[in-house]
Amino acid sequence: xxxxxxxxxxxxxxxxxxxxxxxxxxxxxxxxxxxxxxxxxxxxxxxxxxxxxxxxxxxxxxxxxxxxxxxxxxxxxxxxxxxxxxxxxxxxxxxxxxxxxxxxxxxxxxxxx
Amino acid sequence: xxxxxxxxxxxxxxxxxxxxxxxxxxxxxxxxxxxxxxxxxxxxxxxxxxxxxxxxxxxxxxxxxxxxxxxxxxxxxxxxxxxxxxxxxxxxxxxxxxxxxxxxxxxxxxxxxxxxxxxxxxxxxxxxxxxxxxxxxxxxxxxxxxxxxxxxxxxxxxxxxxxxxxxxxxxxxxxxxxxxxxxxxxxxxxxxxxxxxxxxxxxxxxxxxxxxxxxxxxxxxxxxxxxxxxxxxxxxxxxxxxxxxxxxxxxxxxxxxxxxxxxxxxxxxxxxxxxxxxxxxxxxxxxxxxxxxxxxxxxxxxxxxxxxxxxxxxxxxxxxxxxxxxxxxxxxxxxxxxxxxxxxxxxxxxxxxxxxxxxxxxxxxxxxxxxxxxxxxxxxxxxxxxxxxxxxxxxxxxxxxxxxxxxxxxxxxxxxxxxxxxxxxxxxxxxxxxxxxxxxxxxxxxxxxxxxxxxxxxxxxxxxxxxxxxxxxxxxxxxxxxxxxxxxxxxxxxxxxxxxxxxxxxxxxxxxx
Numbered sequence: 001x002x003x004x005x006x007x008x009x010x011x012x013x014x015x016x017x018x019x020x021x022x023x024x025x026x027x028x029x030x031x032x033x034x035x036x037x038x039x040x041x042x043x044x045x046x047x048x049x050x051x052x053x054x055x056x057x058x059x060x061x062x063x064x065x066x067x068x069x070x071x072x073x074x075x076x077x078x079x080x081x082x083x084x085x086x087x088x089x090x091x092x093x094x095x096x097x098x099x100x101x102x103x104x105x106x107x108x109x110x111x112x113x
Numbered sequence: 114x115x116x117x118x119x120x121x122x123x124x125x126x127x128x129x130x131x132x133x134x135x136x137x138x139x140x141x142x143x144x145x146x147x148x149x150x151x152x153x154x155x156x157x158x159x160x161x162x163x164x165x166x167x168x169x170x171x172x173x174x175x176x177x178x179x180x181x182x183x184x185x186x187x188x189x190x191x192x193x194x195x196x197x198x199x200x201x202x203x204x205x206x207x208x209x210x211x212x213x214x215x216x217x218x219x220x221x222x223x224x225x226x227x228x229x230x231x232x233x234x235x236x237x238x239x240x241x242x243x244x245x246x247x248x249x250x251x252x253x254x255x256x257x258x259x260x261x262x263x264x265x266x267x268x269x270x271x272x273x274x275x276x277x278x279x280x281x282x283x284x285x286x287x288x289x290x291x292x293x294x295x296x297x298x299x300x301x302x303x304x305x306x307x308x309x310x311x312x313x314x315x316x317x318x319x320x321x322x323x324x325x326x327x328x329x330x331x332x333x334x335x336x337x338x339x340x341x342x343x344x345x346x347x348x349x350x351x352x353x354x355x356x357x358x359x360x361x362x363x364x365x366x367x368x369x370x371x372x373x374x375x376x377x378x379x380x381x382x383x384x385x386x387x388x389x390x391x392x393x394x395x396x397x398x399x400x401x402x403x404x405x406x407x408x409x410x411x412x413x414x415x416x417x418x419x420x421x422x423x424x425x426x427x428x429x430x431x432x433x434x435x436x437x438x439x440x441x442x443x444x445x446x447x448x449x450x451x452x453x454x455x456x457x458x459x460x461x462x463x464x465x466x467x468x469x470x471x472x473x474x475x476x477x478x479x480x481x482x483x484x485x486x487x488x489x490x491x492x493x494x495x496x497x498x499x500x501x502x503x504x505x506x507x508x509x510x511x512x513x514x515x516x517x518x519x520x521x522x523x524x525x526x527x528x529x530x531x532x533x534x535x536x537x538x539x540x541x542x543x544x545x546x547x548x549x550x551x552x553x554x555x556x557x558x559x560x561x562x563x564x565x566x567x568x569x570x571x572x573x574x575x576x577x578x579x580x581x582x583x584x585x586x587x588x589x590x591x592x593x594x595x596x597x598x599x600x601x602x603x604x605x606x607x608x609x610x611x612x613x614x615x616x617x618x619x620x621x622x623x624x625x626x
Contacts, residue, residue, distance in 0.1 A: 012441055014474045014478065015514075015543050015546025016543070016545040016549050018390060019390045021441055021443075022392075022439060024418065025334075030481050046316050098317060
């Protein structure tokens with residue numbers, strides 16, 4: 001069906017004007033923005049947890065290894081983005097994780113307190 | 114050997130090399146696919162195909178390849194004509210070693226490409242291949258590289274068309290991606306860099322070939338394909354039709370056809386709804402002004418908020434670019450900027466004048482757009498219009514707001530002629546938004562804010578939502594009644610047929626891609 005044949009019931013708002021139009025599939029399916037939560041570490045890529053280095057209660061410095069995630073035949077060292085305290089570790093060595101899966105949770109490190 | 118025997122031998126050799134393997138042929142037919150040779154004859158004029166390199170053989174002596182004789186090494190190459198236009202053509206043959214690409218196969222393709230570039234004739238590639246011939250190792254990769262190199266050398270010199278009629282995976286997809294137009298057929302075409310199997314193994318995500326890189330996906334989501342067809346036969350008609358709109362090479366103009374008046378019954382005076390927030394199909398405007406109302410849309414399914422394609426005016430090819438209010442209000446965004454910029458560059462490279470119809474509220478706001486690089490992609494459109502030296506004619510139909518006004522081939526980007534309909538609104542933004550910003554304080558302080566706001570919107574509308582401020586400044590050359598559009602366009606195109614615009618010498622520009 002061509003765009004013109006579709007009923008033009010949808011609207012799009014620009015500069016305080018609501019325009020009657022049709023929406024593309026891509027536009028309708030776009031994902032809402034989610035701000036990054038610095039207290040959660042999620043898997044950037046699906047893979048295998050080789051060794052969690054950090055343990056709950058550990059104080060880690062920015063750039064220090066948290067765990068090793070093997071993916072695409074590469075051992076990825078996942079490091080701390082900031083000085084933080086590890087609050088919880090949700091994975092164990094040998095566990096396969098999917099993309100976006102929660103791996104660890106943090107609390108602000110002592111320097112930030 | 115007697116002469117008679119030599120002739121007979123040749124006939125046998127020829128038959129062996131060209132006759133399809135029955136089992137493989139049946140498999141191909143079961144998928145709705147024609148044989149490689151049938152495809153070539155279906156596209157070309159009857160008896161016009163002349164084949165070369167039929168007896169080329171591979172020189173691979175590893176992994177049992179020394180015992181394998183592959184007819185034509187899995188690809189058919191030659192020249193012929195389409196409706197009298199000369200073309201060079203190659204077709205990969207899936208029934209011969211899965212159409213896999215080895216060095217001899219690639220060298221046949223690069224040879225016909227070299228011919229096409231030297232002779233100045235369009236190149237048509239039919240892709241149906243399982244990918245690199247693994248037994249040939251790096252030599253097969255070398256083959257791909259040599260094809261990509263020539264695709265690039267040929268770009269802007271001869272038109273290059275790619276027809277995807279089977280799998281086209283891995284590095285192989287980059288040859289079509291470098292060409293000007295990609296044709297896909299439902300359920301037959303498959304394009305991807307890494308297939309479903311690899312994705313499953315590496316990422317654990319499951320997806321079918323069709324959903325990953327089928328014809329529909331390439332035509333609607335990625336914009337990799339320019340033309341989508343339901344069957345091979347429909348696809349070949351699209352190829353033939355396109356060839357009539359484009360020139361043989363960049364030194365020539367496209368063929369001139371006899372002049373046919375527009376067949377459209379659309380009343381241009383009433384096509385635009387009175388309210389500027391109501392939609393209409395801008396393609397009706399294009400059909401109303403072009404010869405025979407015959408418009409060949411390019412990338413119709415992708416980024417439909419902008420319409421691009423070929424039509425004829427006075428028998429000569431014109432590239433049409435138009436905002437589409439019927440989709441996403443006709444906004445510019447990442448995809449529509451990309452789509453229009455590429456089309457404009459094709460037209461400029463091949464001496465095809467550009468006609469632009471403007472009706473857009475501006476750029477699409479959104480976090481996703483900003484993060485997807487709407488600045489960088491939007492800049493491509495400014496670049497493509499500014500760079501183009503072919504005749505550029507712009508018709509502002511209704512809204513031309515803000516950055517969108519500038520981007521859509523305004524006078525400031527080098528339009529030769531800018532016309533505007535009386536209902537045009539050329540302003541920094543729509544009256545509602547403008548009044549809300551200019552009179553923010555006064556609206557808040559007013560006894561009746563809504564009534565005050567209405568009044569200011571009205572004031573702004575009367576003052577700026579017209580073509581006359583732009584016309585008073587010479588940014589618009591003429592305000593024309595809609596029914597005069599075809600006449601003004603025909604005249605403008607006629608007098609700019611010999612347009613020459615010289616630019617400073619340079620190796621090449623650096624567009625934001």
